[in-house]
Amino acid sequence: MSAGRGRFRGEQETIVRAQRYEPEAVEQLFDDNVEGLFRYVDSLVGDPVASEEVVRRVWQRALEGLPRYRRFDSGFGTWLERIANTLIGQAPIPTGDEPEARLRAALRRLTPDQLDVICLRFVAGLPVEEIARATGRSRIRVEALQHRGLLALRDAETA
């Protein structure tokens, strides 16, 4: 879901209209982002039904917070993914002995800050600079969270 700055600028006008809850603008934002968001959530949840519920709540919360949205330079999709990171914990923890299930379960044991950075870095594929911009953290702080998150993830997976 990462995109260039040009796309963010083009998206800005739609977001401004969507902040006034103009139906066409919200529908456009939905159509542009729903598949990427669903894929992102499903990567972390691993269950389409649970993923659909998480995505529904993400959109619900996004609509509530839309008038306060200001991070035009880091992308609307990244904003949705960050909302998803805070709601992933409400989905059931994956079970099973498959490596993917164990990895998803290990991800859920990370702290909220570590989960936020690790998911944006490896699942969304954002570089550190973009994560820093999107989350309002310094680059050093993001690198530190990434470092501690990966170490914690390794320990949680082998525990």
Added chain:
Amino acid sequence: MLQQPSPHQLEDALSRRRGGAPVIEAAGIHPAAEQLEELLQLGDRVGALPGALPDVGAKARLREQTVGEVAAHRAAWVHHHRLALRRGRHPLPSHGFRWTFVLGLAVLLALIAGSTLALAAQLAEPDGSLYGLKLDTEQVLLAVNRTPTSKAGVRLQLASQRYRDSEAMAAVGKGGYAVQSMAAYYDELRQAGRLLAGANHDSAWRSVRDQFDTAESKPIDPILSQLATAHQSNAAAEIKALADRFAKDRKAIDAKLNPGRASGGPAPLPSGAAPQPGAAPQPSGKPTP
């Protein structure tokens, strides 16, 4: 014990891996290379977690729910902004009161600061840094009095003040300041005498004239004694000379102010004669030591 890579080393390795380098190459030759490889592989595995796209049914349901909620949000938004528009029809509150308050406060503070400074200046002595301000405020006092008689009254008060200044300076052994203050004292007396000589002889005039008699007869012996004690003989001699010079002028002034009184002194100066130019000390100002 295995060495742990730093966060920055990890980020460097991740950037190389992201650029397409194999894991071993991205980890590089490093004491913590083994740990880095493990973390790089873990990152790869997180990035490779499969995520499915929504099926048609799920997408339709999500869309329907989202668009359905938009209508409710839109209604609330319009309601909120209409209220804001209605509020906007009323005239905007004026900031006049606020500016008046700020201006008034500034003026009040300036008055308080000025009054405090002026009060402090009134307590200043000739060797103080505020003494010049004290002399300036005295000039204001002179300016606000319009008649010659009232101006003469103020001059006499200033003369008394200069005398006290001279006493204070002599007491602390500052002869130069004492001389300057005495010179100003005599100067104020001469100017008061001139003003009284040209004024109408009413009851106020007589009152001020009596004050003049009192002011001009202040003894200089205590000041000379203090200066002698402080080994300021030169200053004492200068004050003595100033007093002698004023004594000559005094006879002329007394003759004008007390024409009917018997005078034991020498004959007064001719009418309208000014005091001797050489007798006039330097104008009252901040004395220099």
